[in-house]
Amino acid sequence: MNKSLFKVIGIIFLSFLIVTSPKLLATELSGEGYVSTGTVMIPPGNLSLNCVDKSLNFGEITLSDKTQVLSKTGQLIISDYTTQFEGWNVQVKKVDNHWDDSLKLAINDKKNKLNNEFQPVANQLPGDYDVYQSREFLAYLTISPKVIPDNYSTKVIWSLVQGPES
Numbered sequence: 001m002n003k004s005l006f007k008v009i010g011i012i013f014l015s016f017l018i019v020t021s022p023k024l025l026a027t028e029l030s031g032e033g034y035v036s037t038g039t040v041m042i043p044p045g046n047l048s049l050n051c052v053d054k055s056l057n058f059g060e061i062t063l064s065d066k067t068q069v070l071s072k073t074g075q076l077i078i079s080d081y082t083t084q085f086e087g088w089n090v091q092v093k094k095v096d097n098h099w100d101d102s103l104k105l106a107i108n109d110k111k112n113k114l115n116n117e118f119q120p121v122a123n124q125l126p127g128d129y130d131v132y133q134s135r136e137f138l139a140y141l142t143i144s145p146k147v148i149p150d151n152y153s154t155k156v157i158w159s160l161v162q163g164p165e166s
Helices: 003-026
Strands: 047-052 068-080 088-098 103-107 119-124 132-143 153-162
Touching: 047 153, 068 088, 068 119, 103 153, 119 132
Parallel strands: none
Antiparallel strands: 047 068, 068 132, 088 119, 088 153, 103 132
């Protein structure tokens, strides 16, 4: 083939692109300009217990000849980005460090003394709910007049489990 035939074919091809391209672009125009589609992929995330009050410090107490009940408000922050909305529950237990049996620590229900078994303290049923939630809890310390004066401490362990309380 000679060079002039290539030139003719090239010119015809370019003419075809120039003639058809504005028609293709015109179908992508709106009344205000070009239309683009924005996309983003956000994969499901985790279920997490983001914040629990780190200190349940009831301060210095003066013993009395009567049983005393002190309370302290705390906060849990839970986020559920799993997109399954299966619900969740928060459980708590205590592990004694230096503790007296005359002291009773409870969360939300002052009659339900914490021990070494997990107990429910917050629950979210399955369904449509906010993925980010803040829940208040109330910690109670019941002090018997029989307690021996000392500096007591215990560890409180919080656990977040997917699914509602069983």
